[in-house]
Amino acid sequence: MDRAPGMSVRLRLALSYAGFLMVAGALLLAAVWLFLLRYVPERALLVSSDTLTHGVFPVRSGLLRAFAPSAAAVLVFLLVFGLLGGWVLAGHMLAPLSRITDATRRATDGSLSHRIRLPGREDEFRELADAFDTMLARIETHVAEQQRFVANASHELRTPLAISKALLDVARTDPGRDTGELLDRLHAVNTRAIDLTEALLLLSRAEQRSFTREPVDLSLVAEEATETLLPLAEKHGVTIETGGDIAPTSGSQALLLQLTVNLVHNAIVHNLPDRGAVRVSTGVRPRTVVLTVENTGEKLAPRLVPTLTEPFQRGTERVRTDHAGVGLGLAIARTITHAHDGTLTLTPRAAGGLRVTVELPAAAPRTGPEGT
Structure with missing residues (x-):
């Protein structure tokens, strides 16, 4: 629906400044006028010749005729000064907003690399500009990932x-x-x-994140995943060791199981050709629960490890194996972790292999008779 054009914010601010200044000036003039009235008689005074008082004593009507034109001139000056000053001040105050609007238009046209980088002290406009820059950076990264993924x-x-x-x-x-x-x-x-x-x-x-959250124990999920992949581990000559504490969290049982299966499957397939090992453990921290999957294997370059969670990122030796998968195992694990408000960290082991740590928010403790 088309909207009728209205006054700009700058003009409204200028009118507001001028109006406020006019009201303040009018109140000040009224206060002066009332103060003078207390000492000015309504009628002329008769002064005897033997008194010591000399001079002219104006009456209220005469004072009004002298005061009104000056007061009107002052109000006109305040109006003009308020409009001009308000226009200048509003333009200065709204200048950061113009830069933010320009950046928004550029982003709408598809230019996500532009940043506002608003200088100056910390204020509301600076916070808005910084938040907008952060949003643009995230959107640009997300769009680049989506394009690469597609x-x-x-x-x-x-x-x-x-x-x-x-x-x-x-x-x-x-x-x-x-x-x-x-x-x-x-x-x-x-x-x-x-x-x-x-x-x-x-x-x-x-x-x-189209899933229903429910209580999940990561230790039970880890046991189910290792039992499912035990035949594959035996086929590759890999031993699996599990352990740890009860790790209660909340989320999708199916997705967290898929996450764990992907991590364990990756640890089994990308292992030593003989006598490889995989260790799956769970733990509890003050506010989070942790799932750790680590395996033996060849030493990994530190620069290569961060790229392993990118979709379809596989080494040449992985593609040639019969269990290479589709190159989405760790990418799916990372996405499931983020969907559950957690973090996934990859760390190369000094002796070779990889350690994957998944940290998820711990489930809130139960209260009431059933939780005691």
Whole structure:
């Protein structure tokens, strides 16, 4: 709906300043006038010649005729001075707001790299500008991550489709080819595509936080995840050790289980080729609970570790394994952690391998008969 144009804030502030100054001046003139009236008679005084009093004694009517033009001139001066001064002061006061508005327009046009960087002392406008700069930085980072994610997802999804097309083209040109091998390869390619699609859906669900919170014990989740992946660990010759304390938190049981499964699966697959080990533990801190998954393995470069939680970030040796996954394991774990208001930290172990620490808010203690 179209809105009728109105007065600018600067003009309204200028009028307000001028109006306030006019009222203050009028009150001051009225106070002076009332003060003078106390000592000015309404009628002329008769003074005898033998008194010591000499001079002219004005009456109220004469004083009013002399005072009114001067008072009117003062009020006109205050009006003009108030308008001009108010206009200048309002422009100076609203200058930071103009910079914020300009930055907002640039962001609306798609320029997220611009920052206000408002100078000066800390005040309401400075706080607003700093908050806006922080918001722009986060949005720019999020948009860049989304664009990179979409590009990587498109590439990952295009790869199995291209392989399927190539296999079908080969089968069409060579009717005598063994169909059993073709079906096995098509099945493997389609399975990978389905796993990737499900991982993308899970990642989207975690980002949207579309889940119901309920009490969850991370120690029980860790036990369930390790039991589920125990056959995979035995196949890779990896031993799993679990331990720790009861770690109550709140969130989605299914998502936290998926988080733990992803971390344990990653620790099993990316381990030593022989006699590898994985340790899963839980703990309690003053206000948080902690899930730690660490494994043995090759030494990791410190610069490489922060990139492991990016979607589709896998080393070359990971891609060649039959359990390489879809490159979203740690990315999903990080997203689930953030959706539960927690933090996920990756730390390379000095002896080789990786330590992943998930810290989540602890559940509020129960009160009442059932909680005692």
